[in-house]
Amino acid sequence: MPPPPRVLVGRCACRQSAVRNARVSDADEDKARLPQAVAAAQPGEDAWHLDSQRGELTSPEGLVQGLSRMELGLLQTLAQARGATVSRRSLVEALGRRWYDYEQTWLDQVVSRLRRRCKHRLGRLPPVRTVRGEGYRLSEPMQVDEGVALQRARQALRELVVNFQTFFATVEDLMLVVGLDGRILFANPACEHILGYDAAEMVGMHVLDLHPAELRAEAEAIFAAMLRAERQRCPLPLQARDGALVPVETRVWPGRWNGADCFFGIIKDLSVEQEAKQRFERLFQLNPAFMALTRLPERRFEDVNQAFLDTLGYQRQQVLGKSAAALRLFPDSTGHQRLVRRLLAGERISDEALQVRRRDGEILDGLFYGEQISSQGQAYLLTVMIDITQRTRAERDLRASEQRYRRLSADLERQVQARTAEIRTANAALQASEAQYRMLFNNAADPMFIIDLHGRFLLVNDQACRHYGRSQDAFLQLHITDVDTPEDGVNAAARIARLEQEGQAAFTALHRDATGRTFPVEVRATRIRYGGIPAMLSICRDISEQTAARARIEFLAYHDSLTGMPNRILGRDRLAQAIAGVAPGQNALAVLLLDLDGFKHVNISCGQGIGDALLQSVAERLNQQRPDGAQLARLTADEFLIVLPDLHPDHCEPVVLQTCERTTAGSGGALRYRRPATQHHRLARRRPLSAGRSGCRHPAAECRSCAECGQTKRTAQRLSVRAEHENCADAFS
The missing domain is CATH 3.30.450.20 (PAS domain)
Known part of the structure; x- marks a missing residue:
């Protein structure tokens, strides 16, 4: 793209310098005023007042200005800084937007709009000052009334x-x-x-x-x-x-x-539990009382202690895996079954007298104690028998056992209480998390949808209702294809399938609102579960402005901003394509370079505005008289490139520009190629001699040898262009 004129560059440089000087002066002025403003705001004096609950800003004179949501958030953030400078990025993120370079311009627009509104409504600017290279800060004290509900919410959050x-x-x-x-x-x-x-x-x-x-x-x-x-x-x-x-x-x-x-x-x-288990194991094995551990529901002996074996005269392998009925341990089977039913019902038995038979047939009298216990999810019956002949020793062991049981029960109770507290805390955290999620969902700046895997809307936020012009109830009756354009709706099923497989997806689509207006959106979708069913959360961002700006940038990169014609870059590219498309034996390709004679004199005598109008008029005429298939481009200020199948005569007509009338002649040269060439830039650099470019003031058609200026011009000259493949070119004016 050709460089811009020096005059424009100079103006832009002067404007940037003025902006920098203005910012420096504002920053110095703010630094000088801030201590004075803070010192002047003593208790009892008037100051700026910000009502966060109503969204109003009150000046020291008592005038009230309503604020938008963005303006309120901006002033709240600056007030929380207490006079310190807040960076642009911190302000943008505090207002709920993601940080990009273009967000600086958006933030400046918010501040400028606030200043204009306050100047018009309050008669003075708000206390928001720009700090060069850093951000914004308050230049005067400001009292913030956050409201009772918000203060309570913040206090509850801190607690x-x-x-x-x-x-x-x-x-x-x-x-x-x-x-x-x-x-x-x-x-x-x-x-x-x-x-x-x-x-x-x-x-x-x-x-x-x-x-x-x-x-x-x-x-x-x-x-x-x-x-x-x-x-x-x-x-x-x-x-x-x-x-x-x-x-x-x-x-x-x-x-x-x-x-x-x-x-x-x-x-x-589990160190304490392991130690308790080891102590219980030692107690179980070394206890002199008759002890047995019965597995439920088989009611077979899982373990017995040594006293059981010594008292009843059995070997361990003779007892383990067998039931009491198989060993015929209890002569009174009815009394034994009654105790077992009580144990299975969860009852603990103690001081229950029951006879037991030794292996040799001897009957022993004892007092039975037992209960149902659980270890690692398995239920057991623990039974203890005390020989009445050793009652004193048995009572001592029983008291010790009861104390240990009580400690175990107390530990179990404490564990239950702790687990209950954990469950309550987890439920409270879950409720708080759900409330926070709903707040973020409803207050999001972008439209957000929750859609099932069939494409039906389950939930939309408030921004989606405003942006698409539909209510919540109307959205819940729609399918995702009702929001997509008909051309883009065919891709909905494939996108949902890909999201279901990969879990996340990002793509662009065309959406339409309730009025039928279509706009491009950038969609980011994530697979979630909503209400117990698989769904997807979609965040849609309107990118209409970005798309239009990108198209405008692409157009300006390859077109002249004054005439709208292709510029030098696009002209050379089209010339290269035209040369590459010429095959031997076909019609020759004609390349014309057109200058405007006296263009500098028009600019000097009539002004640059007239010169611009002249260029636009020439471009319009060239476009009107361009044959089918011809390509036009503006190479420099007054030079044009024309690519067409054959050379046509030049046209020269007077151009009426406001109050000045000038007839300008066009100096042109043409090259005609019959064979393809790969180095098209050589063809563009080969300038044929043309009338009017040697400095003569006479019309080209009337002058062959000008004695007045002492110069000789040739109206036609045959040139030969030698390239790598010896392509032939005819040049004539």
Whole structure:
């Protein structure tokens, strides 16, 4: 593209310099006024007042100006900075828009519109000043009334954040947030006393590194199953920093953290439970009382202690896997069945007298105690018999057993309470998350849809209703093809199928509103679940302005802005295509270069406006008289390129330009090619001699040898152009 005239460049440079000087002066003036404004705003004096609930700005004189949503958000953000400078990017993101270069212009337009409205309504500019190269700030104090409801909401939000921080910091179980790649994103302080790691140190570690080396392969398989939603528990122990193994129970569930998919995990330290189990095992085996563990519902002995074997005279392999009825342990089978029914009903028995038979047939009297217990999801009957002959010892053991049972029951109760509190907290967090999602969905700046996989609308936000001119109820009766244009609607099924397969999709489409107006949109869709069914969330952004701007830029890149004709770049490209299309034996290709004689004199005598009008008139005539298939281009200020099948005579007619009448002659040269050439730029550089370009002031048709100017012109000259393939060219004026 040819460079712009120097005059325009000079004007643009002067205008940019003036803008820079104005910005510097504004910034210096603001810096000088800010301390004075802050010092002058003492309690009891008038100041700017911003009512966030009503969306109104009140001047110190008491005049009120209504604000738009963007203007209100701008003033609130600047007021929160308390006189500090807020960057452009921070303001754009605070107003709910994504940061791009063109958003700077949008922000400046918002500030300019606010200044114009306040100047017209309030008689003075608002206290918003531009800081060169940084952003905006308030130049005068401003009181902000946020409203009682908003203040309460913010206070509740702060309390909620403090409660969550306190909960994560005080909970005894280890809580982790793990990304889908296995990296730890968050860990609560409990990891320090359970594993010996600092919480900040664990961030970035891989979750598999917490397991022993010999168990990492199994841990990796379990983690993969969790990603596929096939498992929610991991029974593998963890390895502390000092190398010790910590028995744990890990429960996980999917979620989102900082906008990304992740897994939340609660890891309960089972060291206390393991110690209790070991103590119970030692108690079970070393207890001098008769003890047996019966598996339900088979009612076969799972384990018996040594006292059972010593008291009844059996070997272990003779008892395990068999029932009491098979061993004929109880002479009174009716009394035994009654106790079993009570145990199966969840009742605990104690001090129940019942006789038992030894292997050798001897009958022993004892007091039976028993209850139904559960271990790792399996139910058991635990029975204890005390020999009455050793009653004192049996009562001592019974009291010790009861105390341990009470501690176990208390631990179980505390666990139930803790789990109940966790469930309540999770429900509250879920409700808060749902409320936040609905707020973001309804207040989004772009239209948003939730559509099922059949293309039916399930939910739309308020911006979609405004942009498409339809109500919520009207949208719920439509199909996605009712929003697409008929030409673009055929692609809806393929897009939904691709989204269902890949999970995400981004594409452009043509949509239409209720009035039938069509506009291009950029769509980003994500597969989700809504109301228990698979659906997709679509965010549509209107790109009409971007598309029009892109088309305008492409047109200006290859066309002259004054005449609308193709410029030098497009002209050379079309010349190359025309030369490449010439085959041997066909008609010759004619290339004409046309100058406007005296164009500089027209500019000087009549002004550049007349010169521009002359160029436009010449371009219009060339377009009107252009034969079919001919190509035109403007190469320089007064030079035109014409590509046509044969050379035509030049035309010279007077052009009436406002009050000045000038007859300008056109100096032209032509080259005709009969053979194809690959180096078209040589043809464009070969300028044939033409009349009127040698400096003579006489018309070209009347002068062959001008004695007045001492110059000789040739009206026609035969030129030979030698190229690599010796292409032949005839040049004549």
